[in-house]
Amino acid sequence: MSGLTDAALAADIAEAAGQVLLAVREELLDSGAEDQRAIAKAGDQRAQDFIAERLAAERPQDAVLSEEAKDDLSRLDAARVWIIDPLDGTKEFSQGRHDWAVHVALWEDGELAAGAVALPGIGQTLRSxxxxxxxxxxxxxxxxxxxxSRSHPSxxxxxxxxxxxxxxxxxxxxxxxxxxxxxxxxxAYVHAGGQFEWDSAAPIAVARAAGLFASRLDGSPMRYNQRDVYLPDLIVCRPADADRVRAAVDAATARA
Structure with a gap:
């Protein structure tokens, strides 16, 4: 075990997983791979394996919720749960773009306690x-x-x-x-129509630590480590802009 704090471990794992993903993509592209789905699948799996191995070594008593692993719900009885998205943005990753991420967050006793988002395409890791x-x-x-969204704005x-x-x-x-x-x-970032806990846990942990406003579309809190991990909507913005954004969301929702 490294002796890192939870937040430092989240950042270290996210950044290292990002390097694994960059290497996987380069390896596949150099070998002539053209199937974007295969590139994305290989990246997802390699990053998942890397993160799972690091967490098992560093925090063996903690539970894990990951997009790429089976959820047996044992995490519901755990005090500490790592919420992981090994590759957020498979399309961007497989297309050779820069705007994808790796998410590593820790939920502890009802709240997000730490989180990190690696942005390997621009060489930056944001940490709580x-x-x-x-x-x-x-x-x-x-x-x-x-x-x-570049491809399908709602x-x-x-x-x-x-x-x-x-x-x-x-x-x-x-x-x-x-x-x-x-x-x-x-x-501001406003989303509706489908996300899961791993899509937002680490980014929300970082956003909150940076002093940003974050909530569901109706203003209710973002809650994690729930039995149903579907968490389809969010608002993230500066606190000073929250009333303007919420008012626009309410008006847009009323029009729908």
Missing amino acids: DDPPAVPAREDDSAPLRFAI ELITAVIEESGGGSVAMGSAGFKVCAVVRGEAD
Whole structure:
């Protein structure tokens, strides 16, 4: 065991798994692989194996919830549960893009206790124990920039942008979008229509540590290590923008 704190371990594992993924992708592309689904599957599996092995060695008593592993629900009786997405953004990864991520979070006694999001494509890892300072907006009344899906923006986010008079910044994975708000590349991320706990746990841990507002669309808290891991919607933004974003979400929802 390394003796790392939980947050430091999350960051170390996420960053190392990101390097594993970069190596896997380079290896497959160099060998002439063209099937994007096969590249994504190989990356998912290799990262899952790496993370599972590290957690088993470093925190053998803890439970694990991962997108790429069977959930036997024993975690519901555990005080500490690692929530993992070995590869968030398989499409972006397999296409050779940069906007994908690795998520490693720890849930402890009812709350997210630590988290890290590796962004290997840009060589950065965001962590809850040392979050970056969210860049200040020059004009708090300026139109908001919403992080949206490059390939399939939802009807809701399109309506939210219209209601708020804002603009959009297109990008890939969920974790990358949350981190875009943390990093100041976007002002808000609103999602509805399908995510699971592993899609948001680590990004939300980092966002909260950085002082951002995070909630469900209806304003209720994000809750993790639930029996049903479906957690389909979220809002992430600066606290000063939360009322504007919530109002736009409410108006857009009423239109639907």
